[in-house]
Amino acid sequence: MAKPNVTAKPSATKKPRVAIFDFTGCEGCELNQLNFEDQLLDILAQVDIVEWREAMDDKAEEYDIAFVEGALSTPDCIKRIHDIRRRTKVLVALGACAVDGGVNAIKNLHPIEEVRATVYGKDQYLFPTLPALPLSAVVKVDHNVRGCPMTQAEFLRLFTSLVMGKQFDEPDLAVCVECKLNENECVYERGMICLGPVTRAGCNSHCTNFGQYCIGCRGLVSEPNLKGMNEVLTSHGLAVDEAWKRLQLYNAYRLQGVRA
Amino acid sequence: MAQYFLEQARVTDFIAHLLAHHTVYAPHHRGGRSFAFEKTSDPEAVVLDYPRVLNAVKKFFLPPREVLLHFDLTRDTAAVPKVEPIDAVFLGVHSYDLAAVRRLDFNFSTGNPERNYLVRRKGARFIGVSYVPDKHHFAGSVGIDPYDMTGCDMFLTKHADGWIVDILTGEGSELAAGFKLEAHDEPKPRRAHFTQHVFVPQARLGQVMEASYDHPVWNETAETCLSCGTCNLVCPTCYCFNVEESVGIDCTNGHRERSWDGCMLRGFTEVAGGEVFREKVAARQRHRVYRKFKYISDVTGQPWCVGCGRCTASCTAKISIVEIVNRLIRDSERDESILT
Numbered sequence: 001m002a003k004p005n006v007t008a009k010p011s012a013t014k015k016p017r018v019a020i021f022d023f024t025g026c027e028g029c030e031l032n033q034l035n036f037e038d039q040l041l042d043i044l045a046q047v048d049i050v051e052w053r054e055a056m057d058d059k060a061e062e063y064d065i066a067f068v069e070g071a072l073s074t075p076d077c078i079k080r081i082h083d084i085r086r087r088t089k090v091l092v093a094l095g096a097c098a099v100d101g102g103v104n105a106i107k108n109l110h111p112i113e114e115v116r117a118t119v120y121g122k123d124q125y126l127f128p129t130l131p132a133l134p135l136s137a138v139v140k141v142d143h144n145v146r147g148c149p150m151t152q153a154e155f156l157r158l159f160t161s162l163v164m165g166k167q168f169d170e171p172d173l174a175v176c177v178e179c180k181l182n183e184n185e186c187v188y189e190r191g192m193i194c195l196g197p198v199t200r201a202g203c204n205s206h207c208t209n210f211g212q213y214c215i216g217c218r219g220l221v222s223e224p225n226l227k228g229m230n231e232v233l234t235s236h237g238l239a240v241d242e243a244w245k246r247l248q249l250y251n252a253y254r255l256q257g258v259r260a
Numbered sequence: 261m262a263q264y265f266l267e268q269a270r271v272t273d274f275i276a277h278l279l280a281h282h283t284v285y286a287p288h289h290r291g292g293r294s295f296a297f298e299k300t301s302d303p304e305a306v307v308l309d310y311p312r313v314l315n316a317v318k319k320f321f322l323p324p325r326e327v328l329l330h331f332d333l334t335r336d337t338a339a340v341p342k343v344e345p346i347d348a349v350f351l352g353v354h355s356y357d358l359a360a361v362r363r364l365d366f367n368f369s370t371g372n373p374e375r376n377y378l379v380r381r382k383g384a385r386f387i388g389v390s391y392v393p394d395k396h397h398f399a400g401s402v403g404i405d406p407y408d409m410t411g412c413d414m415f416l417t418k419h420a421d422g423w424i425v426d427i428l429t430g431e432g433s434e435l436a437a438g439f440k441l442e443a444h445d446e447p448k449p450r451r452a453h454f455t456q457h458v459f460v461p462q463a464r465l466g467q468v469m470e471a472s473y474d475h476p477v478w479n480e481t482a483e484t485c486l487s488c489g490t491c492n493l494v495c496p497t498c499y500c501f502n503v504e505e506s507v508g509i510d511c512t513n514g515h516r517e518r519s520w521d522g523c524m525l526r527g528f529t530e531v532a533g534g535e536v537f538r539e540k541v542a543a544r545q546r547h548r549v550y551r552k553f554k555y556i557s558d559v560t561g562q563p564w565c566v567g568c569g570r571c572t573a574s575c576t577a578k579i580s581i582v583e584i585v586n587r588l589i590r591d592s593e594r595d596e597s598i599l600t
Contacts, residue, residue, distance in 0.1 A: 180489070
């Protein structure tokens with residue numbers, strides 16, 4: 001199904017108001033926005049940033065675009081994300097934690113009370129906690145910028161699409177495609193586990209270009225053949241258990257209840 | 261058509277001779293066990309004895325990514341980047357990859373001619389090399405042997421002590437001019453031992469495919485297929501592409517880019533409005549194989565597969581096009597014998 005074209009273009013004269021928020025995460029995606037050193041002034045020329053805790057003090061009542069980083073992992077997160085959703089026209093999930101729950105969702109593999117006791121010890125009753133959730137589990141998310149940290153090129157593509165009122169298409173193909181375009185030797189040819197065949201492209205196969213294997217930070221493609229993936233691993237003499245541990249690094253939320 | 265001999269010890273001298281006068285693209289090591297065509301700067305780095313390169317020479321004429329247009333939205337102007345003939349020598353091309361270039365020449369010159377491809381193709385000169393078939397090559401089954409010199413300006417045939425050199429065109433003579441080569445008149449080795457075969461007369465493949473539309477092999481292959489598109493992207497005769505436009509952060513200047521695409525990818529069959537007309541992986545597998553052995557072949561009378569074995573060698577799920585086709589042949593023959 002084609003997604004409805006959600007854009008933030010308010011009018012021909014007024015600049016879109018942008019707010020940036022963070023939940024449970026490392027703030028690496030926000031840092032990655034501040035890292036747009038060459039483009040930051042151009043970005044500011046297109047929009048008004050009205051709220052951004054990491055970079056400024058101001059607060060705003062309403063926004064055209066909210067970029068939201070991090071997973072939801074406390075009752076307070078749930079309240080705040082509903083509040084943000086009410087105030088914004090467009091909501092963008094920024095990075096692996098916001099899109100898929102990210103590494104936070106690894107805790108969902110253990111009983112929540114056990115996790116709470118391990119992390120907070122005797123003070124655990126001061127810190128209510130929930131299984132980690134992607135934003136889309138609680139509110140409607142209009143667009144995703146994937147990756148850990150979020151892929152900068154994808155952010156800029158979405159940003160210009162929103163400002164111009166253009167359709168944004170999220171890539172839904174395997175990292176293998178970009179590896180072939182970049183003419184990389186297949187990681188399996190080198191005897192290593194690679195999550196590229198089931199992971200969403202859009203990173204220009206960044207890790208494999210530099211001789212690394214794909215760790216799946218951009219999340220699974222929409223229709224991953226996980227049974228086929230197991231056969232690939234087995235036929236290459238690689239450990240299925242190890243590969244599934246790696247798959248859960250970023251996909252623990254999505255793979256809940258799915259077995260190797 | 262003259263024949264000469266190039267001793268193994270003088271191969272790098274010969275490459276240096278080519279480099280002194282021309283831009284040379286040749287196979288180099290890529291990664292631990294693979295090879296790729298690259299621009300040559302060091303004659304020692306060239307590998308003439310290799311099984312297959314990752315991407316065929318197609319990549320020079322139809323680049324993986326290519327800007328088709330630059331535009332400026334405030335001035336409402338557009339500019340087409342200049343495309344020039346690739347004035348270069350392609351050294352060490354295998355016969356199946358040249359056969360693939362000839363097929364692309366056909367695809368891109370019939371109907372609406374593909375200007376960028378045809379312009380780039382113009383300056384290319386080819387020095388072919390023979391190869392020893394490995395466990396994936398089956399070019400012999402589609403009528404292309406490892407010593408086939410069609411389309412080459414010069415051809416190097418592997419010999420125990422070096423290479424037998426055939427000079428085939430005026431361009432070939434110019435490439436060799438100034439480099440001393442000994443005349444050679446012994447007969448050449450002409451035996452190619454393929455271990456992979458498609459067991460059917462080529463003329464009947466179309467019929468076999470016609471009868472196999474509902475064959476169970478498509479669903480069975482889909483079980484293991486990851487739908488990653490690798491088989492399309494490494495195929496030397498696949499030419500499908502996607503076109504996307506993007507703008508810079510100023511929201512004013514942008515470009516239109518073409519990039520390789522493939523029929524195994526779900527998004528490839530998604531059209532305006534969100535309709536996907538080959539939703540199932542099985543249907544996409546069937547389409548891929550039909551594109552090589554039926555649809556274009558019905559028009560041209562030739563298989564559009566050149567037997568390089570890349571799709572099988574590169575498939576992480578180890579899906580073999582030879583096994584698929586042979587199974588269709590076997591089952592269609594069995595069905596016929598039941599009917600008659």
